[in-house]
Amino acid sequence: MNNVKTLGQFIIEKQADFPFAKGELSRLLRDLGIAAKIVNREVNKAGLVNMLGSAGSGNIQGENQQKLDVYANEQFIAALKHGGECCIVASEENEEIQYLDTDVSTDASYIVAIDPLDGSSNIDVNIAVGTIFSIFRKRSSSRATLDDVLQKGTCQVAAGYIIYGSSTMLVYTTGKGVNGFTLDPSIGEFCLSHPQMEIPANGKLISINEGNYVHFPEGVKNFIKYCQAEDLSTNRPFTSRYTGAMVADIHRILIKGGIFIYPATAAYRNGKLRLMYECNPMAMIVEQAGGKATDGHHRILDLEPQMLHQRTPVFIGSSELVIKAELMMEAADFVY
Numbered sequence: 641m642n643n644v645k646t647l648g649q650f651i652i653e654k655q656a657d658f659p660f661a662k663g664e665l666s667r668l669l670r671d672l673g674i675a676a677k678i679v680n681r682e683v684n685k686a687g688l689v690n691m692l693g694s695a696g697s698g699n700i701q702g703e704n705q706q707k708l709d710v711y712a713n714e715q716f717i718a719a720l721k722h723g724g725e726c727c728i729v730a731s732e733e734n735e736e737i738q739y740l741d742t743d744v745s746t747d748a749s750y751i752v753a754i755d756p757l758d759g760s761s762n763i764d765v766n767i768a769v770g771t772i773f774s775i776f777r778k779r780s781s782s783r784a785t786l787d788d789v790l791q792k793g794t795c796q797v798a799a800g801y802i803i804y805g806s807s808t809m810l811v812y813t814t815g816k817g818v819n820g821f822t823l824d825p826s827i828g829e830f831c832l833s834h835p836q837m838e839i840p841a842n843g844k845l846i847s848i849n850e851g852n853y854v855h856f857p858e859g860v861k862n863f864i865k866y867c868q869a870e871d872l873s874t875n876r877p878f879t880s881r882y883t884g885a886m887v888a889d890i891h892r893i894l895i896k897g898g899i900f901i902y903p904a905t906a907a908y909r910n911g912k913l914r915l916m917y918e919c920n921p922m923a924m925i926v927e928q929a930g931g932k933a934t935d936g937h938h939r940i941l942d943l944e945p946q947m948l949h950q951r952t953p954v955f956i957g958s959s960e961l962v963i964k965a966e967l968m969m970e971a972a973d974f975v976y
């Protein structure tokens with residue numbers, strides 16, 4: 641029985657990967673794991689504790705905040721503040737960055753960009769939701785500013801997500817591969833269940849909201865037609881799977897292979913998903929697992945952020961499928 645490795649044990653074990661590490665990042669990751677367990681407890685019984693439905697407020701995205709959105713945001717920020725390793729939190733739920741170190745002498749050196757509850761519209765219908773986080777080191781020698789937050793995805797020191805699904809998993813990377821941990825409620829610990837995750841180079845899953853089809857770029861329409869064409873080698877076209885929660889759709893693709901696409905649409909000319917706390921962290925994870933992530937033309941992790949809540953189109957998943965989709969985007973741009 642005792643071959644179980646908990647998240648805490650794993651983090652400490654892997655600290656040796658970073659010779660100059662003083663344990664700060666390890667403590668930060670553990671702080672996020674604690675908040676995840678607290679949020680999981682409420683997600684799992686939302687219907688019983690009046691945590692369903694709208695909070696009666698809106699967020700910077702202009703989205704109607706769900707009660708669990710607000711709760712998750714509060715819990716992750718509280719855990720990061722209590723842990724003392726994070727100086728700034730950039731949350732999807734807050735218009736401005738939040739300074740956690742009230743005293744400039746506090747030398748917290750990490751910055752966390754977070755989507756506290758991704759896909760929260762799924763809560764009321766009992767479908768998977770998630771949390772996505774991205775971690776940067778502060779660059780300035782003095783008090784951190786917004787410039788310390790607006791770093792390219794290649795500067796992330798760690799990225800991860802929690803999926804509150806049929807089981808609750810925490811998946812993260814520090815740039816040395818991707819590892820998945822499943823929450824064992826009987827001991828209240830995340831336990832290593834998916835070591836060294838690798839995404840298949842190809843796959844037969846496409847995840848896209850085809851409700852927006854008429855407004856898709858031509859290259860995306862052509863790629864969808866490619867996926868729907870009869871595949872003579874296997875006599876079956878692709879399977880379409882879309883839950884409305886990026887974390888759940890990409891987690892499926894990380895395990896089974898395939899491609900998730902949220903392109904530009906009529907409602908979202910620059911795509912809907914946010915660069916800093918959705919696309920960058922998911923791109924780091926998928927690339928670390930051997931996949932690719934682009935905006936249809938450029939690598940997501942190379943995009944230079946200009947604004948905190950900026951959006952980007954995203955094509956992410958199995959490398960061969962992302963390359964295929966990019967080629968179709970380029971061909972269509974050439975024609976039109």
Ligand code: P6P
Nearest residue numbers: 758759760849884885886887912
């Ligand atoms: P649509 C959830 O609101 C989210 O940010 C992602 O998790 C998800 O992939 C996407 O938006 C769903 O958007 O327009 O298909 O409902």
